Amino acid sequence: MKNILSFLFLSIGLSLSAQIGIKTVTPKAKLDVNGDVNLRNKLVVLNTTDNSLVQGTNGQILVSQGEGYPPIWKTLRIPEYEPNQFxxxxxxxxxxxxxxxxxxxxxxxxxxxxxxxxxxxxxxxxxxxxxxxxxxxxxxxxxxxxxxxxxxxxxxxxxxxxxxxxxxxxxxxxxxxxxxxxxxxxxxxxxxxxxxxxxxxxxxxxxxxxxxxxxxxxxxxxxxxxxxxxxxxxxxxxxxxxxxxxxxxxxxxxxxxxxxxxxxxxxxxxx
Missing domain, CATH: 2.60.120.1340 (Jelly Rolls)
Known part of the structure; x- marks a missing residue:
């Protein structure tokens, strides 16, 4: 029984640290989705200042801060252009x-x-x-x-x-x-x-x-x-x-x- 439990915990640890692929057998990240993603609830990112989870506000987009840093929410201040308008x-x-x-x-x-x-x-x-x-x-x-x-x-x-x-x-x-x-x-x-x-x-x-x-x-x-x-x-x-x-x-x-x-x-x- 002891050997079985040890093997089980080892398997769980390997699976938690491994890369997971959906519709791909060669994932290139910890989670690699080859297809559409449908979010039914909120999307949050880590705020490294206070370790809180931030879901952004209406109209914001996720902006990369570069390799090794989490993305952050930003407000995109670009006006909506209408055709043939100066x-x-x-x-x-x-x-x-x-x-x-x-x-x-x-x-x-x-x-x-x-x-x-x-x-x-x-x-x-x-x-x-x-x-x-x-x-x-x-x-x-x-x-x-x-x-x-x-x-x-x-x-x-x-x-x-x-x-x-x-x-x-x-x-x-x-x-x-x-x-x-x-x-x-x-x-x-x-x-x-x-x-x-x-x-x-x-x-x-x-x-x-x-x-x-x-x-x-x-x-x-x-x-x-x-x-x-x-x-x-x-x-x-x-x-x-x-x-x-x-x-x-x-x-x-x-x-x-x-x-x-x-x-x-x-x-x-x-x-």
């Missing part, structure tokens, strides 16, 4: 206090041919005496062939006009938004003298580009002094103060970039 994929904003300045001798030669020169898609190299605002030149990412990219540029235009100058004392200027050095949006403006000295105004423009190619693109903003009226000595500042009635903080430029896409490619979940 979603905000990229969003960033930039600022610049350096700006650009122009003297009376730095006017663009395109002032008299604006309609022919300021054409959408034209290369930046063809824009005479346009200066880029340094810190607004930035990369952004597009991941889908169906996208809409919005740009919002805001700055302050400043001059050192004297007070009570002639009513027709003014300066024409222009600012363009470029993607990969190609023009996507341009706005012209005019700053006039007033009863106060050192006139300034706020300039705001919004541009859009549709269906840019997938990959990294570069955004830049460039401005120019186009033409002066009854003043050649005044300095024009865009995104920078040229007199002390305002400072560089007030005059600074900002640019916001939003990329809306119809999602097409998703990163796979790997083991």
């Amino acid at each position: 979603y905000l994929i990229f969003n960033n904003s930039f600022s610049d206090r350096t700006g650009v300045t122009f003297t009376g001798t730095q006017e663009s030669t395109t002032a008299s041919t604006r309609s022919a020169s300021f054409v959408k898609g034209s290369d930046f190299s063809t824009f005479n005496n346009f200066k880029k605002i340094t810190s607004l030149s930035q990369p952004f990412q597009v991941n889908s062939t169906e996208s809409k990219t919005y740009f919002q540029f805001e700055t302050v235009v400043h001059t050192n006009f004297p007070a009570n100058a002639a009513t027709d004392t003014s300066i024409d200027y222009a600012c363009g938004i470029f993607v990969d050095d190609k023009l996507v949006n341009l706005r012209q403006g005019n700053i006039k003298a007033s009863s106060a000295s050192n006139t300034f105004l706020t300039h705001n423009q919004i541009g859009i580009a549709s269906n840019l190619t997938k990959g990294t693109h570069n955004i830049s903003v460039a401005c120019s002094r186009l033409q002066s009226y009854n003043t050649n000595n005044a300095t024009l500042g865009i995104g920078i103060n040229v007199a002390t009635n305002i400072d560089s903080f007030i005059a600074q430029s900002s640019l916001k970039v939003d990329v809306y896409e119809i999602p097409q490619v998703f990163n796979p979940i790997l083991n």
Whole structure:
């Protein structure tokens, strides 16, 4: 009887430590199921911090922590995408206090041919005496062939006009938004003298580009002094103060970039 019991306990120990296969004679883990698994109740994992069993909450998934560590429950924060709907994929904003300045001798030669020169898609190299605002030149990412990219540029235009100058004392200027050095949006403006000295105004423009190619693109903003009226000595500042009635903080430029896409490619979940 003693020998029989010893053999029985030895058999039970071997079976408890052996690998078990269901629909397979060569199990590759302690429990290897070759087929469907139907759980009728809860699935729990070990919390190694306090040795408790955790069954997770609604909407959570099991995530591996690597070999030798138990999996943990995680909340997957990925929105549900609907077909043919645009979603905000990229969003960033930039600022610049350096700006650009122009003297009376730095006017663009395109002032008299604006309609022919300021054409959408034209290369930046063809824009005479346009200066880029340094810190607004930035990369952004597009991941889908169906996208809409919005740009919002805001700055302050400043001059050192004297007070009570002639009513027709003014300066024409222009600012363009470029993607990969190609023009996507341009706005012209005019700053006039007033009863106060050192006139300034706020300039705001919004541009859009549709269906840019997938990959990294570069955004830049460039401005120019186009033409002066009854003043050649005044300095024009865009995104920078040229007199002390305002400072560089007030005059600074900002640019916001939003990329809306119809999602097409998703990163796979790997083991």
